[in-house]
Amino acid sequence: MLDGPMVVSRSNRRSRSSSCVRKLAGCARAFGCALWLVACVDYSTVEPDYATLRQAAQAKGKLIGTAVDGDLLRDDVQYATLLAQEFNAVTPENATKWEPLEPQDDKYEFSDADFIVEQALAQEQPVKGHVFAWHQQLPSWVEGITDAEELRVALREHIETTMERYRGKIMVWDVVNEAVDDNAPAGYRDNLFYQLLGPDYIEEVFVMAHEVDADALLYYNDYAIERMGHKAEFTYRMLRDLLERGVPIHGIGMQSHLAVHRYPAADDLRDNIRRFAELGLRVEISELDGRTSGLTGTLEQKYEAQRIAFQETMASCVLEPGCTGVTLWGFLDEHSWLNDEGEAEHGLIFDDNYEKKPGYFGVMNGLLGKLLKRGPTVIRNGDFDDGLDDWVDVDSTLRLESFDDQQSQVACAEERATNEAGLGQDDLVEAFADGGSFTFSAQVRQEGTAAAGMNVGLIVEQDGQDPTTISLGYLFADPGVWRTMRGSFALAWEAPPSSVRLSFSGPDPGVALCITQVTLNPLTPDPG
Numbered sequence: 353m354l355d356g357p358m359v360v361s362r363s364n365r366r367s368r369s370s371s372c373v374r375k376l377a378g379c380a381r382a383f384g385c386a387l388w389l390v391a392c393v394d395y396s397t398v399e400p401d402y403a404t405l406r407q408a409a410q411a412k413g414k415l416i417g418t419a420v421d422g423d424l425l426r427d428d429v430q431y432a433t434l435l436a437q438e439f440n441a442v443t444p445e446n447a448t449k450w451e452p453l454e455p456q457d458d459k460y461e462f463s464d465a466d467f468i469v470e471q472a473l474a475q476e477q478p479v480k481g482h483v484f485a486w487h488q489q490l491p492s493w494v495e496g497i498t499d500a501e502e503l504r505v506a507l508r509e510h511i512e513t514t515m516e517r518y519r520g521k522i523m524v525w526d527v528v529n530e531a532v533d534d535n536a537p538a539g540y541r542d543n544l545f546y547q548l549l550g551p552d553y554i555e556e557v558f559v560m561a562h563e564v565d566a567d568a569l570l571y572y573n574d575y576a577i578e579r580m581g582h583k584a585e586f587t588y589r590m591l592r593d594l595l596e597r598g599v600p601i602h603g604i605g606m607q608s609h610l611a612v613h614r615y616p617a618a619d620d621l622r623d624n625i626r627r628f629a630e631l632g633l634r635v636e637i638s639e640l641d642g643r644t645s646g647l648t649g650t651l652e653q654k655y656e657a658q659r660i661a662f663q664e665t666m667a668s669c670v671l672e673p674g675c676t677g678v679t680l681w682g683f684l685d686e687h688s689w690l691n692d693e694g695e696a697e698h699g700l701i702f703d704d705n706y707e708k709k710p711g712y713f714g715v716m717n718g719l720l721g722k723l724l725k726r727g728p729t730v731i732r733n734g735d736f737d738d739g740l741d742d743w744v745d746v747d748s749t750l751r752l753e754s755f756d757d758q759q760s761q762v763a764c765a766e767e768r769a770t771n772e773a774g775l776g777q778d779d780l781v782e783a784f785a786d787g788g789s790f791t792f793s794a795q796v797r798q799e800g801t802a803a804a805g806m807n808v809g810l811i812v813e814q815d816g817q818d819p820t821t822i823s824l825g826y827l828f829a830d831p832g833v834w835r836t837m838r839g840s841f842a843l844a845w846e847a848p849p850s851s852v853r854l855s856f857s858g859p860d861p862g863v864a865l866c867i868t869q870v871t872l873n874p875l876t877p878d879p880g
C-alpha cells in the first residue's frame with residue numbers, strides 16, 4: 353500500500369544524494385559545508401518530525417488548506433498566527449459566495465474577500481474561490497429570477513466581475529457546488545439553475561468561467577461523494593460525460609464533512625480518488641471536519657475517534673498521487689459551522705484554548721502517509737472456508753455456493769421472510785466490548801430483478817433493553833453483480849453490550865442475499 357509515495361521519495365533522495373556528494377566535494381566554506389551536510393543526510397529510515405502541518409505538507413508536496421473567516425482573521429491575532437503557521441492554502445469560508453459578494457444586483461462588497469486574498473498571498477498560501485453556482489447563499493435578487501436568459505446574464509456578469517478582480521490571485525475556483533441529489537428522480541438537484549436552464553447549466557457555467565479566465569483551474573464540489581456509492585457513481589458519470597464533451601473541468605472537491613462514528617473506509621476513498629484522477633481531474637478533500645455528536649461516550653473517546661477518522665482520510669489523500677491535498681473547513685472548534693445547530697460538535701483540530709486536539713496529530717500522521725495499523729479481523733470464517741460454520745440464518749435458509757467470479761466460497765441467504773432477514777455472526781461481544789475504531793469490508797450481491805439496497809449493521813443487546821441496530825453500511829446495487837461494501841466506524845458504550853451480532857440484510861423479502869470475504873479489523877493507533 354505504501355509503495356507509490358515511498359518510491360517517489362526514494363528516487364528524490366537518490367538524485368539529491370548525488371548532487372550533495374558533488375557539492376560536498378567542492379565545498380570550501382565551513383557554514384556552507386555544514387548546510388550541505390544536513391541536506392545530504394539520508395532520512396530513508398527516519399521519518400522526520402515536523403513542527404507544523406504546513407511543513408509536513410510541504411515535504412510531501414500536498415496542500416493542507418483551511419476555510420478562512422474574514423472577521424476572525426482581522427480581529428484575532430492567535431487565529432491569524434495559526435493560519436499562517438499551519439496551512440499552505442486558503443478557501444474563504446463565505447466571502448466569495450454570491451450573496452456576500454453581490455448582495456444587490458451589481459452592488460459588490462469585496463472588502464472581506466480582498467482582505468482574505470491579500471493576507472493569504474502575503475503568506476504564500478494559494479487561494480481557492482468558493483463558489484459560483486450553488487443553491488445556498490444566493491442573494492434574494494437572484495432567487496427572485498424566473499427567466500432563463502435573465503439568470504444567464506446575472507451569472508455571466510457575476511462570474512466576469514469576480515474572476516476579473518481576482519485574476520492571477522485566485523487561480524482555483526469551485527464553479528458548481530452540490531449539483532447532484534441522490535434522491536431526485538433525474539439525479540440532479542432541483543435548484544434554481546436546474547429549474548430555469550436544465551441540466552446543461554453545469555456545462556454553461558464551466559464554459560463561462562473558462563471564457564473569463566482561461567488560466568484558472570475550475571472545480572466541481574460536492575458532499576457524500578467520498579465513498580463508492582450511488583451518489584459518487586452518478587457524479588463520476590456526469591463528470592466523465594462532461595469531460596468527453598470537452599467541458600473545461602479540472603478538478604473535483606470531495607467535501608468530507610465526516611461523522612466520526614461512521615465514515616468512508618480508506619480503501620473505498622482511495623479507489624474513488626483514483627478513478628476520478630484517472631479522468632484527468634485533480635482530486636481534493638475540500639471541506640474536512642468531523643462531527644462527534646453521533647458517538648456516545650466521553651469527550652476523550654470522541655476526540656480519539658476523530659483523530660483516527662482524520663488520519664485515515666488525510667493518509668488516503670497522501671497515498672494517492674491524484675489527490676492534491678486536504679482543506680479543513682476551519683480549524684478552531686469554537687468557530688466551526690457544525691456548531692450552528694446548537695450543540696458543540698468539536699469538529700476541528702484546535703480546542704477553545706487554541707490547543708492542539710488529538711485530531712491535529714491525526715492530520716499530522718496522515719500527512720506522513722501513515723494509515724492506522726489494522727488488527728486481525730474479528731470475524732470468524734469470513735470467506736466460508738469452513739462452510740457455514742459460525743454464521744447463522746436470520747429468518748432465511750442459508751446455502752453455501754460458489755461463483756466463477758469469486759475465489760472463495762459464498763453464503764447465500766434464501767427464502768428471506770422480511771427485509772430484515774438475512775444472515776449474521778454472533779458472539780462478537782469481546783471484540784467490541786472496549787469500543788474503539790474499526791474498518792470492515794465484504795463482497796455482497798443480491799439476486800432480485802431490480803436494483804435494491806443492502807445493509808450491514810451490528811445488532812446490539814444491552815442487559816434488560818431491546819436490541820438496537822447500529823448501521824455500518826448501506827449499498828444500492830443492481831441484481832446479480834458483486835459489490836464491495838466497506839466502511840469505517842467508531843463505537844463507545846454507555847453500558848457495555850451483552851450480545852453483538854454482525855448482520856447482513858436488505859432487499860425485498862424472497863430476494864436472495866449473498867456474501868463473502870467478510871473482514872472487520874480494529875484500527876489501532878500506533879503507540880509511537
Ligand code: XIL
Nearest residue numbers: 445446482529573607639681688689
Ligand atoms: C458553510 C459555512 O461554513 C457557514 O459559515 C455558512 O453559514 C453556511 O455555509 N458545504 C459548502 C460550504 O460547500 O460552503 C458550507 O459552508 C458548508 C457545506
